[in-house]
Amino acid sequence: MRSFEKSLDMNTKIEILAPAGDYDALVGAIYGGADAVYLGVSEFNARIRAKNFTMETVKEAVRLAHAHGVKVYITLNTALYDRELSKMLEYTCELHNLGVDAFIVADFGVMSLIKATYPEIEVHASTQSTIHNLDGANFVVDTLGVKRVVLARELSKKNIEYVSKNAKCETEIFVHGAHCMSVSGQCLMSYFQGGRSGNRGECAQPCRLPYTINGKSSYHLSLKDMSLASNAKEILDLGVASLKIEGRMKSEDYVKGTVEAWRKIIDEKRNAKKEEIKTLGDLFSRQGFTDGYYKSKIDATMLGIRTQENKDTTKLQAEEKIVLQKPSVDICAEFYLGKESKLTLKVGEKEITVLGDIVEEAQNAPISREDIIKNLSKLGQTPFSLGKIEVLKSDNIMVRVSSINALRRQAVEKYFEVVRKLEVKEYKRPELKEPKKIKTAVFRCEEQIPQNVDYFDVVFLPIDKYKNGSRANGIQLPPVIFDSEWQEIEKMMDNAKSGGIEWALISNIGQIERAKKHGFKLIADYRFNVFNASCVDFLTKNGIENIILAPELSLAQARSFKGYSLISYGNIPAMTTHKCVLKDTVGCEKCEGYMTDRQGAKLFVHGIYGHRNLIYNSVPVYMADKLGDISDFSNHFIFSSETRDECGKVINAYKNKKAPNGTFRRIK
Numbered sequence: 313m314r315s316f317e318k319s320l321d322m323n324t325k326i327e328i329l330a331p332a333g334d335y336d337a338l339v340g341a342i343y344g345g346a347d348a349v350y351l352g353v354s355e356f357n358a359r360i361r362a363k364n365f366t367m368e369t370v371k372e373a374v375r376l377a378h379a380h381g382v383k384v385y386i387t388l389n390t391a392l393y394d395r396e397l398s399k400m401l402e403y404t405c406e407l408h409n410l411g412v413d414a415f416i417v418a419d420f421g422v423m424s425l426i427k428a429t430y431p432e433i434e435v436h437a438s439t440q441s442t443i444h445n446l447d448g449a450n451f452v453v454d455t456l457g458v459k460r461v462v463l464a465r466e467l468s469k470k471n472i473e474y475v476s477k478n479a480k481c482e483t484e485i486f487v488h489g490a491h492c493m494s495v496s497g498q499c500l501m502s503y504f505q506g507g508r509s510g511n512r513g514e515c516a517q518p519c520r521l522p523y524t525i526n527g528k529s530s531y532h533l534s535l536k537d538m539s540l541a542s543n544a545k546e547i548l549d550l551g552v553a554s555l556k557i558e559g560r561m562k563s564e565d566y567v568k569g570t571v572e573a574w575r576k577i578i579d580e581k582r583n584a585k586k587e588e589i590k591t592l593g594d595l596f597s598r599q600g601f602t603d604g605y606y607k608s609k610i611d612a613t614m615l616g617i618r619t620q621e622n623k624d625t626t627k628l629q630a631e632e633k634i635v636l637q638k639p640s641v642d643i644c645a646e647f648y649l650g651k652e653s654k655l656t657l658k659v660g661e662k663e664i665t666v667l668g669d670i671v672e673e674a675q676n677a678p679i680s681r682e683d684i685i686k687n688l689s690k691l692g693q694t695p696f697s698l699g700k701i702e703v704l705k706s707d708n709i710m711v712r713v714s715s716i717n718a719l720r721r722q723a724v725e726k727y728f729e730v731v732r733k734l735e736v737k738e739y740k741r742p743e744l745k746e747p748k749k750i751k752t753a754v755f756r757c758e759e760q761i762p763q764n765v766d767y768f769d770v771v772f773l774p775i776d777k778y779k780n781g782s783r784a785n786g787i788q789l790p791p792v793i794f795d796s797e798w799q800e801i802e803k804m805m806d807n808a809k810s811g812g813i814e815w816a817l818i819s820n821i822g823q824i825e826r827a828k829k830h831g832f833k834l835i836a837d838y839r840f841n842v843f844n845a846s847c848v849d850f851l852t853k854n855g856i857e858n859i860i861l862a863p864e865l866s867l868a869q870a871r872s873f874k875g876y877s878l879i880s881y882g883n884i885p886a887m888t889t890h891k892c893v894l895k896d897t898v899g900c901e902k903c904e905g906y907m908t909d910r911q912g913a914k915l916f917v918h919g920i921y922g923h924r925n926l927i928y929n930s931v932p933v934y935m936a937d938k939l940g941d942i943s944d945f946s947n948h949f950i951f952s953s954e955t956r957d958e959c960g961k962v963i964n965a966y967k968n969k970k971a972p973n974g975t976f977r978r979i980k
């Protein structure tokens with residue numbers, strides 16, 4: 313393990329990180345006083361619908377931001393297919409050479425590839441990579457060289473502080489903006505409802521629609537926007553490096569106003585006042601704000617939608633076009649006879665010097681100081697305006713105008729130049745280890761396990777449902793384990809191990825080390841969002857025996873992962889929520905029920921460890937009569953609302969390759 317000195321210097325400035333969905337929003341962010349911005353480049357980012365930048369426009373964006381001392385991070389936060397990895401390596405290289413400061417990456421395959429190919433590129437692990445504990449943060453530092461982790465948005469103050477003060481990397485938290493109902497990186501709802509995958513940046517926001525639970529139709533999944541502005545003062549002491557404002561779909565007015573407000577309260581080291589919260593809400597809110605997860609006050613007050621009144625108020629706030637003041641640059645030029653001409657640019661603290669042609673003696677009319685100044689002052693095409701200018705020169709010299717212009721251009725170019733340019737490298741697909749084909753299943757509880765369960769090689773039970781004497785030989789770790797919950801989980805793992813449990817189905821990167829330490833053989837659940845060979849390679853090299861591939865993969869795409877596992881039967885959790893959606897409807901005694909969408913589809917919901925919920929998709933995968941199609945793979949079954957009897961029938965149907973009845977999904 314490499315040593316890491318946590319810098320908790322009080323003078324370390326906390327970063328305000330603002331969204332820049334387009335050039336106007338970037339201007340708004342800079343104007344508002346952001347320290348850094350994040351933006352997407354056409355493909356490869358989680359806001360496909362945002363305007364985004366192209367490779368051409370991103371160059372201007374980086375220059376504008378850097379001229380103002382603002383850092384630029386590129387979001388590369390979608391899961392990528394194998395065929396996209398070459399292009400990804402080309403893009404990251406070119407963007408790095410344009411001066412981009414870091415990449416925000418979700419896919420572990422992409423992180424792993426960047427680390428192996430361009431180790432000098434700075435990578436931040438996106439909130440989509442589902443990191444909500446210290447182990448997760450340190451694991452991506454140790455194995456992937458990640459410099460910063462964007463923590464999952466469900467963390468409480470206590471858990472944020474614990475990770476931030478102990479991790480071997482910087483942490484970033486969301487402090488303002490729209491909030492997903494699902495645990496970060498664990499939402500398949502949009503994919504199941506219309507084929508638009510949130511993991512691929514195409515989320516259609518089904519959480520903003522009404523659903524019916526126990527006869528009550530309401531917006532059970534729509535969270536208010538989050539704002540921690542009322543807690544800003546204490547946030548400064550949590551050890552967090554960066555405060556992120558959400559909103560790459562938002563206007564420049566929104567970005568400017570929100571950043572301005574945050575800039576002020578952070579600079580003045582205080583909480584937002586009531587009227588400031590109102591100003592922020594007028595810019596955009598969904599019936600006000602929530603800080604529920606942060607304060608561990610998780611209840612119905614967290615829910616809200618965008619009302620007509622909210623929209624009208626926002627409209628009234630629209631301002632005139634923002635004009636950015638260009639930062640001024642001081643110029644000092646020297647033209648001494650017989651020496652190279654020399655120009656020094658100074659912007660703030662940064663100083664750049666370039667050398668040009670040898671200054672010659674004038675044959676006819678010597679160049680005047682005024683002419684030199686006139687040509688050096690042409691900064692119109694740059695993000696700078698002219699400050700002080702000083703020209704030192706010999707008398708009776710000749711300098712061509714073209715040579716003065718070249719000197720000026722060269723200096724501006726050098727100002728933005730990347731010190732270490734990289735060369736594009738080709739993607740080479742790793743040779744994958746082919747695991748032994750196995751059949752696995754996860755049941756909800758012991759009572760659900762039928763007689764004919766020996767159909768499976770590994771039978772998983774949620775760890776909190778496991779008791780010694782169980783028929784299971786595997787335990788499933790919960791989708792979310794906060795640091796404050798490890799003690800309890802560790803005890804359960806000890807107990808499972810002593811009961812002879814061999815296997816662990818793990819949910820995310822933050823569970824690998826501890827599950828290994830307990831001596832379990834590991835299978836990575838579909839929750840790792842494995843889309844590409846680089847990711848498979850990374851996980852197997854870190855001791856994972858088998859992987860349940862992302863349900864979004866088509867059969868053709870999965871073909872190159874022989875031996876790995878496909879979800880071959882069952883309803884798949886579409887959402888994992890940290891807030892119980894049943895609490896105010898069916899209640900939590902049983903914490904189990906159905907949610908009906910507008911098309912009448914019924915989604916099974918039940919409480920799991922930590923009083924979180926799983927909301928399953930409405931239509932199960934069924935492949936009993938198509939087993940030939942998936943015979944190259946391991947097969948994983950998910951049992952959710954089925955009774956013991958029904959589970960037994962499903963297994964028999966697969967044994968007998970029985971045709972389905974009812975509606976179902978196919979892997980195709």
Ligand SMILES: [Zn+2]
Nearest residue numbers: 892900903919
């Ligand atoms: Zn509940």
